[in-house]
Amino acid sequence: MQNVSQSRDVFYVSDGTAITCETIGHVVLGQFSLRANEKTFPFIESEDKLAELIKQISVSYEQSGVEPLVFFSIVIPEIREQLLTATAHFYDVLEGVVQQVKSDLKMEPAPKLQRSHSVAKDSDKYFDRIAAIEYTLAHDDGVSLRDIEQADIILLGVSRSGKTPTSLYMAMQFGLRVVNYPFIDDDLRALKLLPQFEIHRHKLFGLTIDAQRLTEIRENRLSGSDYASTQQCMTELASVEALFRREAIPYINTSSLSVEEISTRILERAGLKRRLF
Amino acid sequence: MQNVSQSRDVFYVSDGTAITCETIGHVVLGQFSLRANEKTFPFIESEDKLAELIKQISVSYEQSGVEPLVFFSIVIPEIREQLLTATAHFYDVLEGVVQQVKSDLKMEPAPKLQRSHSVAKDSDKYFDRIAAIEYTLAHDDGVSLRDIEQADIILLGVSRSGKTPTSLYMAMQFGLRVVNYPFIDDDLRALKLLPQFEIHRHKLFGLTIDAQRLTEIRENRLSGSDYASTQQCMTELASVEALFRREAIPYINTSSLSVEEISTRILERAGLKRRLF
Structure with missing residues (x-):
């Protein structure tokens, strides 16, 4: 951990608790020599909250001059689409694996809100x-x-x-x-x-x-x-x-x-x- | 959850605790109409343990007639390589995201054993x-x-x-x-x-x-x-x-x-x- 070459703002974003996003993002970043300023945004399920988040991503980009990293998992299509318009590097933490399973099993996934840990x-x-x-x-x-x-x-x-x-x-x-x-x-x-x-x-x-x-x-x-x-x-x-x-x-x-x-x-x-x- | 169309053996495999594998696999499977028989194999870091695991994967395939699903994260290259020779559908739960980060940041990842939750x-x-x-x-x-x-x-x-x-x-x-x-x-x-x-x-x-x-x-x-x-x-x-x-x-x-x-x-x-x- 001696040669920390750069620092980045990192956003964990979800329309659920964002705990899975945090876990995955945190482990992945552990493989890179990076100082991460991590911030979590759970329950992004309304336009208002999304707008506030997008503003913070913009501010991060303007102030640091580099794209922040956004690890996310968003089920609501409109929210997802709008989020992706912000200036950042985006990582959908589940999508890659979901697509592989879909292809292997020839089944359609049915994404659900708060599908994990649900009472x-x-x-x-x-x-x-x-x-x-x-x-x-x-x-x-x-x-x-x-x-x-x-x-x-x-x-x-x-x-x-x-x-x-x-x-x-x-x-x-x-x-x-x-x-x-x-x-x-x-x-x-x-x-x-x-x-x-x-x-x-x-x-x-x-x-x-x-x-x-x-x-x-x-x-x-x-x-x-x-x-x-x-x-x-x-x-x-x-x-x-x-x-x-x-x-x-x-x-x-x-x-x-x-x-x-x-x-x-x-x-x-x-x-x-x-x-x- | 009425129309459960099929049942599958699911293996969560890691050379660490396998907690991240479980979390990701479990959430991903929640999107599919599947009855999963889940089993976890942590600390697969020796040839012996790997051999035992591969045997169980084979047994699952032979008995069920379909490929089991293996959600994994393995850092040790030789273990990883051998695991992938088994007959199963494999999902490296972190690799996709790691590769994207690597490409975006133009940095080399340095995978480490037990990199999360380390004391x-x-x-x-x-x-x-x-x-x-x-x-x-x-x-x-x-x-x-x-x-x-x-x-x-x-x-x-x-x-x-x-x-x-x-x-x-x-x-x-x-x-x-x-x-x-x-x-x-x-x-x-x-x-x-x-x-x-x-x-x-x-x-x-x-x-x-x-x-x-x-x-x-x-x-x-x-x-x-x-x-x-x-x-x-x-x-x-x-x-x-x-x-x-x-x-x-x-x-x-x-x-x-x-x-x-x-x-x-x-x-x-x-x-x-x-x-x-």
Whole structure:
């Protein structure tokens, strides 16, 4: 990232939430050595909003002297057509793939507004997702082990190893019910699994992390504490990893992984099916 | 969705998490009248995993008699090349857009493994995201109003109007710090804002919902209770909406909106900037 050769205004535009546009545009731009000033315009479904957007694209072009990049997905034909009259480089993030599928399947696509993440489309599935989020919240950080038999997976690890964000992501993104349970001092000395976990062994999954990274994270929270000391972190991690190995609990090191990566790796290794929303 | 003309096996394949592939493929398929049997293959980065995947693609083709659809994004050239030898319809979900950007900007793309959601890429940003999730969790459902001045937004609404999932999504997806506060019986009778909210008025945002939908959701939780009765739901909603109007608090009806849509609409109306991870 040293030789940033240029900077560009980037617009993510949709008549829906624009989340898909952002995702695609952001990943694509990650392949170019470019400083992007990103701005998102969701729900462009009226002439008024479109006019305001086109004005901003013009201003960007006039001020920077180069065409801004517009990653878009617009279903309404008139809005789409007018948008394309602005001075910019345009990228329809879905159209290329849609056209290929159309040609391969010899079927006509039927573009629909807000076709993704729609509540109406599948209400039961949507309720399941909300229920998964609530279940996971209610079982965060060992607060409760009630209804543990309903869990899809049980995450174990020391404090700050990434259990909570991972659990919530798995619930939100994949509709999974996740219990997460921290090892605290007493557990660490005793070093054995809770009896409640015995019959759910196949659902257990461990998180670990490099001692140095854990120290950094804990320092960020409680600077100068014993809790954050390298010694304490090393002791806790050694005990927990020994437990994972002894009990044959699969585990991964979260040190350099994002929440998305941790979640996906767990799903893969635990053989859990993703649900798509 | 009545005339489902055919069913197809669909593979989402990546040497990363495959989340982007899933998102794009799922949205694209939503435009076709097709029953999709979706399966995801993340982290296809070794010959072994590739061989297993290719076998499954073959089995699908042999059993169904039609080419399965493979939505993919593979950075490693050898893996990509071999994958494409399988009998299937292939869709490189990013390549079309990447090539267009390359041509417009006259820059060479530099594809990188795990280029999205990477921790290493921007560690501070990543910490901010985790901090937002933790802040939001600690301020869920009125449990605490501590450090309320750090909130990006404060969501208000009756029980089951969608506050918690929306708050967590906004934290996870956009890195926002969200407080959410429920109106309970006492508040409803008194019908005024907490004094603590006064100086944060500009951050307040209301959620409301149709009485019928609220009844349905509450029935799902506590069947036959007063809490779930249509009368109770109507009374609560009328009081709260009156409050929103009187206090000029912007609000939206969440009845037919997904978590993604609610979050995006709030961001838009509140003028909050999204952060991309």
